Amino acid sequence: MLRAAAIAACLAGMLLARPETAAARVRLESICTVYGQHEVHLHGIGLVVGLNGTGDGGRNRPAMRALSSALKLMNTPAAIDELRDADNVAVVLIEATIPRTGIRAGQQIDCYVSSFMGAQDLRGGRLLAAPLETSQIEAGGRRNDVAVGLASGAIQIEDPVVPTTGVIKSGVSLLQGFESAFIDRRRGNIITLLLDPSHSSFHSSSEVARVVNEEFSFETGGRRIARAISPGEVQIQVPPEHQEAPVEFVAEVLSVGIDNPHTQARVIVNERTGTIVVTGEVQISPVVISHRNLTVQVGPVLPGDPGETGRFVPIQDSQAPQQLQELVKALNQLRVPTTDIIRIIRELHRSGKLHAAYEEQ
Template sequence: MFSKLRLFSLSLSLVISLLVSGDVFAERIKDIASINGVRSNQLVGYGLVVGLDGSGDQTTQTPFTVQSMKSMLAKLGVTLPANVNMQLKNVAAVMVHAELPPFARPGQTIDVTVSSLGNAKSLRGGSLLMMPLKGADGQTYALAQGNVVVSGFGAEGADGSSVTVNVPSAGRIPNGAIVERGVESPFGHSPSLVMSLHRPDFTTATRVAASINDKLGIGTARTMDGGSVEVRAPADPAAKVAFVSVVENLEVEPASAPAKVIVNSRTGTVVIGSEVRLEPAAVAHGSLTVTISEQINVSQPAPFARQGDTVVTPESQVAVEQEASRMFVLDPGVTLNDLVTAVNKVGAAPGDLVAILEALERVGALHAQLIVI
């Protein structure tokens, strides 16, 4: 008997501890913040894809493809007469873009995305010729080349009918670019680090600084504003890397999100935050349906009548139907769960819910920011 009671008490304690711990959602600092200066950079370039099976650009409509081909051949020592009209069905002009990750070094490879610039129908089976990828400053940071992997395909019949799956005019080249130069990062030279919150919040910034100070000593971190926390770091690069590894794995309980109600007017989606509260209010919502039906009748004179004409006489019928609706009362401090339960009992649709929320905001009963996107 004692063992059963003890086992029951242990199970109850475990359930209570799980329920209590479930209310606290601690996150790592690396999941809610990033270090200033440690970011990726966008690269873009222009090139040619060759080896297509007749699905390339129509050169009459894309003269830049012909121009690029002649320029490339001239650099390779092939000179073409000026009056030559090239028909390049197996070549497509493309734009190539990639993302250069932080701390990338020469010799590393990155993935690239290839997209048709002209009117090529498909890049399937094509190969990208070597071309430079440049940054916003105009400098070359990588060289891309390789076979294009295309997930989409298309088929076309003689009668003009066609079937297309996914997008055959774009593809990717895994590890298709080799980094030629890296981007200098201030990480190794700055005496301090600035942690930028993904969602600025004064409470969260204060908790991040407090967590770092509790772990690494008072004065290690200080808040700069609602979205930035400055952290003093070692000067030695190796020690700084180990220091950041400790900081980014510290757990912090983020502050609760502001009370908001988001309404998507295009899709009818309504998202209500957990912090939304309502003042006492009584709501009754119903629909009024007006139906108008019109019937055309023909009026003719009596047989053998000397006077009278045949005329058309419209007959209209108007019916008004009001849906029976029930009123529900919202008590003080109603939570999200209570609001959803009350609306579901009434049977309101998403459009009706939007109208109810707008009315509650107008009377001052909705303690939340109503945002329509």
């Protein structure tokens, strides 16, 4: 009873005396990307040779058909039955990613290879030259695979525990370039900022447009060049004086600061690892939760409530919603086990008193 009273006093003191957080000014580049800048994924199938008897095996007919076809292309035809002892060959899936900033023809990027038949270990193997493709969707929804690079080279195993996957550093040579088309010139030199999903909201997009307009108001004579068109998109018209140097203009836009960008209220918990992640302003409504030897009351302790006798833990004497972060912080300082905190949060969610997106991993 005395212990509960002490906990009540401690919790109330922690939460009533919480300091005000300082305003955080964040650059737009931290919460936005520019439309037109996206990664391009390349894929292909290839043959790895030089394995120490750890390949797909000579009796793996799909692998041997691939090897037979490769030998035929190199003017050394061989029947599948003649390749029964080829245990040092493996068919692999090849993957690579073009960065969102684009790349020029002739440049090289890394690729990753993974066995998917019978190969147990790719250590010591080399990938024979194999084409990599990217899928393009044409008019009518028809898919067209276009070869854009060649992959080859020695495989490095990054994780010894998983020797069936590896990386080839600078193993892909690009046959064509990928440019980042970040300006829509057909609509009058427009760039579009895309807010990250965790920051997308009507408030955030309108605030981004406001700070951009303020930043360039002197140059544009007060003309608004930015406008929010959705919770996750802001369109900006490149001013005439910047159209000769659009890259510099985009750099200036992305360096503009915004105060306290809105973050979606979200709670992610993992009971197995004992992890609690809270983003945004997660509020909890007045509620009473009893868990094991601890009773938590969010809201005022009314006259005659058991809390006045020391059996309840008041979180704050107010009808207004409280911050979940403060509750978690206070319980942590009182050394309440993380598993118990997670279960309390789960019950807050189930009772509808937790005002945020909730996710368990």
